Amino acid sequence: MKLFILVASLCLTLSTVSSSLQPYEAIFNFGDSLSDTGNFLLSGALAFPVIGKLPYGETFFRRATGRCSDGRLVVDFIAEALGLPHLPPYLALSKGQDVKHGVNFAVAGATALDPQFFYQRKIGSVMWTNDSLSTQLGWFKKLKPSLCTTKQECDNYFKKALFLVGEIGGNDYNYAFFVGGNIKQLKASVPFVVEAITQATSALIEEGAVELVVPGNLPIGCSAVYLTLFRSPNEAVYDKRNGCLKAFNGFSKYHNSELKRALGALRLKYPHARIIYADYYRAAMPFYHAPQHYGFKSGTLRACCGGGGPYNFNNSARCGHIGSTACKDPSSYANWDGIHLTEAAYGHIAKGLIHGRFATPL
Numbered sequence: 001m002k003l004f005i006l007v008a009s010l011c012l013t014l015s016t017v018s019s020s021l022q023p024y025e026a027i028f029n030f031g032d033s034l035s036d037t038g039n040f041l042l043s044g045a046l047a048f049p050v051i052g053k054l055p056y057g058e059t060f061f062r063r064a065t066g067r068c069s070d071g072r073l074v075v076d077f078i079a080e081a082l083g084l085p086h087l088p089p090y091l092a093l094s095k096g097q098d099v100k101h102g103v104n105f106a107v108a109g110a111t112a113l114d115p116q117f118f119y120q121r122k123i124g125s126v127m128w129t130n131d132s133l134s135t136q137l138g139w140f141k142k143l144k145p146s147l148c149t150t151k152q153e154c155d156n157y158f159k160k161a162l163f164l165v166g167e168i169g170g171n172d173y174n175y176a177f178f179v180g181g182n183i184k185q186l187k188a189s190v191p192f193v194v195e196a197i198t199q200a201t202s203a204l205i206e207e208g209a210v211e212l213v214v215p216g217n218l219p220i221g222c223s224a225v226y227l228t229l230f231r232s233p234n235e236a237v238y239d240k241r242n243g244c245l246k247a248f249n250g251f252s253k254y255h256n257s258e259l260k261r262a263l264g265a266l267r268l269k270y271p272h273a274r275i276i277y278a279d280y281y282r283a284a285m286p287f288y289h290a291p292q293h294y295g296f297k298s299g300t301l302r303a304c305c306g307g308g309g310p311y312n313f314n315n316s317a318r319c320g321h322i323g324s325t326a327c328k329d330p331s332s333y334a335n336w337d338g339i340h341l342t343e344a345a346y347g348h349i350a351k352g353l354i355h356g357r358f359a360t361p362l
């Protein structure tokens with residue numbers, strides 16, 4: 001019985017995703033640094049952001065674009081697969097610019113929850129940006145009249161528009177973990193984060209979205225920043241197969257399972273919409289298990305760009321700052337700067353999603 005359901009859902013996944021890949025004419029993306037194509041840089045939140053200069057952007061664009069990677073992100077690969085241009089960041093739009101192929105609202109550092117949540121808990125000062133998911137949603141609503149006007153026109157347009165809601169939520173946990181929060185405390189915030197994501201998803205459906213992809217969180221226990229901050233002499237905290245921190249990966253899985261459950265409820269509420277969960281965790285895990293198979297000759301846990309230490313992540317010399325250097329060949333690394341992944345890693349994740357294996361409607 002279980003096997004049958006699994007097989008049936010896999011077939012459904014493959015057929016729905018492949019049959020739906022062609023006709024999209026626009027992408028609207030919301031999220032954080034995993035998909036920001038320039039908004040944070042343009043927001044001016046920092047006077048001298050390192051993502052505004054090389055080596056950020058060195059691989060594909062040959063210049064810093066505001067992407068937190070050496071090159072392209074998952075959203076860029078999705079746009080390419082759909083035959084669409086890379087999404088312009090919302091804050092770069094000029095008056096009257098043609099936006100019919102979509103816009104990117106993601107901002108590096110953004111949280112799913114509003115900044116007040118963090119200020120109330122006295123950790124607001126560590127936030128990079130206040131442009132949380134609800135701010136990004138507000139930008140979309142402001143832009144909407146330039147996309148379509150009548151309900152009929154909007155319905156027709158949004159039928160062929162893909163809405164990517166995330167990845168978002170990773171920073172809600174990062175900020176708290178980086179100032180000393182522990183897993184038990186953080187688990188208590190998961191329902192709030194998941195609620196913020198499903199609320200934004202609902203709001204987009206109310207605005208007319210019918211094709212939505214909501215990604216989960218990456219395996220944070222495999223991330224150089226977590227591996228460095230939570231380094232332990234106790235071997236038992238590491239997963240023997242890949243060297244990742246088991247408890248933190250367990251935390252990502254917990255967030256993801258809660259998110260999937262909430263999306264299930266949303267599907268019942270909006271049966272006319274197609275709400276796909278994108279499993280970033282499972283799409284990334286194969287390269288942590290078998291780095292060589294994916295061309296990650298330098299491994300998957302050490303950052304390409306950083307200022308030393310066992311994972312080449314040094315908080316006093318992060319990528320782009322004095323004391324850091326970038327590796328020669330980023331494609332042989334999965335981790336770019338300790339926090340974000342390389343273009344090569346994002347490419348593998350995107351492939352997994354586009355070919356349907358890690359994108360599920362059930």
Ligand SMILES: *[C@@H]1O[C@H](CO)[C@@H](O)[C@H](O)[C@H]1NC(C)=O
Nearest residue numbers: 045115119124127128129130
């Ligand atoms: C976010 O908002 C708070 C409160 O209004 C403000 O103090 C802070 O400087 C803002 N942060 C950024 C990065 O703009």
Ligand SMILES: *[C@@H]1O[C@H](CO)[C@@H](O)[C@H](O)[C@H]1NC(C)=O
Nearest residue numbers: 307308309314316317322323
């Ligand atoms: C981290 O960076 C600081 C500043 O450049 C440096 O003094 C320190 O030695 C570095 N630590 C490691 C482990 O490389």
